[in-house]
Amino acid sequence: MQHEFWATTILDFLIALGVVLGGVILGGLGAFITDEYPMHRMLHLADKLKIWAMVAAIGGTFDTIKAFEVNILGGQLDLAFQQLIFIMSAFIGAHTGTVLVRWMIQGVI
């Protein structure tokens, strides 16, 4: 049970990080192909993809909200707290990705 919790937490973190980094790099390539500023587009995408990276990592907002409802109404507050941790983990992963991209482009974290 505990192993599964940590595995999901790490998975959410890395998925969110991968969505941001992958999206930014491939988006930058797209910008280069379509004759735009790659760095500028990457920076813009890093901010834009953050929320979608979180959504992708936790597997869709609706399921999470449903799980929240079931757990809270069923009195299983520890499971609801677990869901919160997963969301936080995804958020930290997405934010890390954005910070890394910003650091790569602007040289400032």
Place this chain on the structure above:
Amino acid sequence: MARGVIRGIKNNGRAFVMFLLGVCTGAAFFLILHAQKLDGLYRERDAIYYANNQKYKEIMKLKEELAELARKGAYQKNYEETIKKIEVEIDSEEPIGPESDIKSKVEEMMKPFIEKPMDWVIKNPDMVALVLKQPVAIDQEQKFQLSVKYLSFFHSTLRIWVQVEEISDEGVSDSPK
């Protein structure tokens, strides 16, 4: 041919996918390494485009100005090159009786200047003074001395301001003493 290619891809699907992934990875590395330089070059290109655009606008403006000046020049050449009309104005402190007669006399005297190039008159204003130097006789009794005060050129009209002074014969005897 196409079938052969499709069969080749199917047989080596894994290699093909690896190739595509390799392309993506290479492109990503290229972007990470050179994106900053690319941005700088794009910015430089935009600045050059802007400067080029400004220069083009400037050229168009100058061309328009040139065309307008050429039009004005042609107009001047066609219509202002020669004197078509001469107007005389009398400038005198005291009232002169036969003003209209003097005007018509002066216009008569100035007739040789009609159809003459304006430039020539502008460069030789003393010619006008010379022509108007001789006294004008309206009748046997009245004689007037003229002197040119101003000349003005407007389009094809030459306007002359003339100072008039009556010459009196009183006190002048014909017989020598």
